[in-house]
Amino acid sequence: MSEGMPSPEPDAGAPATIPEIEDLRAETEILNREAEATEDEGRDEELPEEDTETEEIETEDGDGTIPPGLATAGPETIVDDEKSIEDLKYEFDMARKEFLVARTERGRWFRGGISERRYKGLEEIYKKTSEAYQRAERKQKLTEARAEAGGELTEEESQKIERGILLQQQEDELRLINQYEVAYAGHSPEKEQGILRKINSWVAKHPRTAIFAGVAIGVVGPGIATPLSFALIGMGSYRMLEKHIPHSPPQARMDYSDEMRQNDEEPPSEGYERRLEAIAENVSRLFERSRVMGREIDKDEFDKEMFEKAMYYQREILGGYLKAAQESGASDEDLRAIVLRERAAVFGNTGDRISKKRRNSIMQAVAGTAIGFVVAFV
Amino acid sequence: MEELKNLIQELELEDLPEKNKQDLIVSLAESLQMRISTRILVMLTEDEKEELDRLTKESTDEKAVASFLEKKIPNYDQILADEYLKFRKDMLETNKKVIAMQAERQKTE
Numbered sequence: 001m002s003e004g005m006p007s008p009e010p011d012a013g014a015p016a017t018i019p020e021i022e023d024l025r026a027e028t029e030i031l032n033r034e035a036e037a038t039e040d041e042g043r044d045e046e047l048p049e050e051d052t053e054t055e056e057i058e059t060e061d062g063d064g065t066i067p068p069g070l071a072t073a074g075p076e077t078i079v080d081d082e083k084s085i086e087d088l089k090y091e092f093d094m095a096r097k098e099f100l101v102a103r104t105e106r107g108r109w110f111r112g113g114i115s116e117r118r119y120k121g122l123e124e125i126y127k128k129t130s131e132a133y134q135r136a137e138r139k140q141k142l143t144e145a146r147a148e149a150g151g152e153l154t155e156e157e158s159q160k161i162e163r164g165i166l167l168q169q170q171e172d173e174l175r176l177i178n179q180y181e182v183a184y185a186g187h188s189p190e191k192e193q194g195i196l197r198k199i200n201s202w203v204a205k206h207p208r209t210a211i212f213a214g215v216a217i218g219v220v221g222p223g224i225a226t227p228l229s230f231a232l233i234g235m236g237s238y239r240m241l242e243k244h245i246p247h248s249p250p251q252a253r254m255d256y257s258d259e260m261r262q263n264d265e266e267p268p269s270e271g272y273e274r275r276l277e278a279i280a281e282n283v284s285r286l287f288e289r290s291r292v293m294g295r296e297i298d299k300d301e302f303d304k305e306m307f308e309k310a311m312y313y314q315r316e317i318l319g320g321y322l323k324a325a326q327e328s329g330a331s332d333e334d335l336r337a338i339v340l341r342e343r344a345a346v347f348g349n350t351g352d353r354i355s356k357k358r359r360n361s362i363m364q365a366v367a368g369t370a371i372g373f374v375v376a377f378v
Numbered sequence: 379m380e381e382l383k384n385l386i387q388e389l390e391l392e393d394l395p396e397k398n399k400q401d402l403i404v405s406l407a408e409s410l411q412m413r414i415s416t417r418i419l420v421m422l423t424e425d426e427k428e429e430l431d432r433l434t435k436e437s438t439d440e441k442a443v444a445s446f447l448e449k450k451i452p453n454y455d456q457i458l459a460d461e462y463l464k465f466r467k468d469m470l471e472t473n474k475k476v477i478a479m480q481a482e483r484q485k486t487e
Contacts (some may be wrong), residue, residue: 161398164394165398167405168401168402171406172405172408181418190432197471198443199415202443202444203411
């Protein structure tokens with residue numbers, strides 16, 4: 001852990017936590033102790049036996065490896081096709097939230113909102129992530145349909161399936177945007193969201209709304225109609241719950257991106273600590289915002305949200321850095337050096353290869369650091 | 379509401395594979411449901427929203443909420459019919475656009 005960063009404290013005023021977060025903190029402490037021990041023994045030592053299972057990722061020219069834990073933060077962010085559909089969905093969801101918040105705060109930069117430049121940046125990210133995810137989803141569903149059909153589909157069949165998916169994607173997206181905007185049009189967004197959720201629940205259970213079950217029965221038969229109509233209620237609640245989480249402008253990411261575009265020459269390690277502080281600030285603002293809105297914060301949910309955000313920003317930061325470096329002509333070796341330096345700046349360890357367990361610990365440590373910051377701030 | 383049963387046929391998607399058809403139906407039904415809900419939300423006055431908010435905080439009894447909404451929204455059937463017609467129109471228009479887009483793409487390929 002680099003100097004000046006508060007270590008995450010398991011207790012000491014920390015919010016109530018879910019078991020995973022407790023584990024994470026415990027692992028972070030273990031990692032810190034391991035890192036200290038490693039420093040004493042020297043950084044170029046041979047790896048312990050468990051590291052024989054290390055998963056190596058070849059660089060493009062095949063002449064080296066990138067530590068797998070950080071490879072997921074870097075190259076995967078650079079090449080969309082290498083990302084999993086879950087990652088793409090997560091990024092798309094985050095980008096949507098950030099963009100929609102930005103839309104409500106657009107042009108109010110002098111009153112704590114965001115500037116037009118940032119708004120455009122977020123809009124661009126939203127579009128790109130939406131295209132990437134929706135394309136991947138269509139591809140996946142077409143592949144599944146092809147497998148279901150037991151081989152090849154005709155061009156006409158493929159087009160029809162794609163059309164169905166496109167309609168569904170558009171409806172899903174419009175619905176999410178619409179419910180967000182309706183809620184935010186009121187004086188108290190959190191309250192409006194809550195009311196909308198209640199109304200939606202009432203609509204779903206209203207006897208006249210049996211039209212939904214009717215559609216299912218009429219078209220796909222009673223075999224799936226019954227579970228479908230029950231699923232509707234559950235899914236509606238789940239999705240509303242999913243949307244009912246605090247939002248915050250992506251300060252950390254934007255600060256980082258602006259900084260990178262303006263000054264590519266800054267040594268990576270120097271800016272990293274500041275960026276982690278920006279993450280903590282962002283998370284802290286998230287917490288404050290929820291409190292100002294009078295929202296009853298679910299501590300478990302908040303911890304989970306914070307953890308996910310920390311992971312997201314960690315990936316974005318390093319991924320964005322690598323991308324900028326790559327665009328300015330960095331070789332694979334340079335990229336690898338950046339990864340190692342970044343890692344050294346945060347964890348005090350420059351080992352070339354790491355075990356899966358250690359990789360997870362490192363990723364968790366980043367989240368632990370962010371949690372530590374929040375504890376310090378709050 | 380017989381028309382709604384035919385929406386999938388009107389979109390000419392009745393012979394989609396089951397999985398895709400199910401996904402689409404769930405999505406359409408959720409969209410229609412959300413349209414109805416947001417329309418109702420907009421219809422409520424600020425005082426009514428306050429009351430509903432108070433009701434949901436004070437009690438977990440869903441019947442109280444249902445009873446409140448039934449009183450405030452006596453024309454639920456009409457809302458349902460209106461929203462369905464708008465939804466159907468929007469879906470058919472979007473469907474046309476998607477077909478045109480696919481045709482355009484095929485030409486360029």
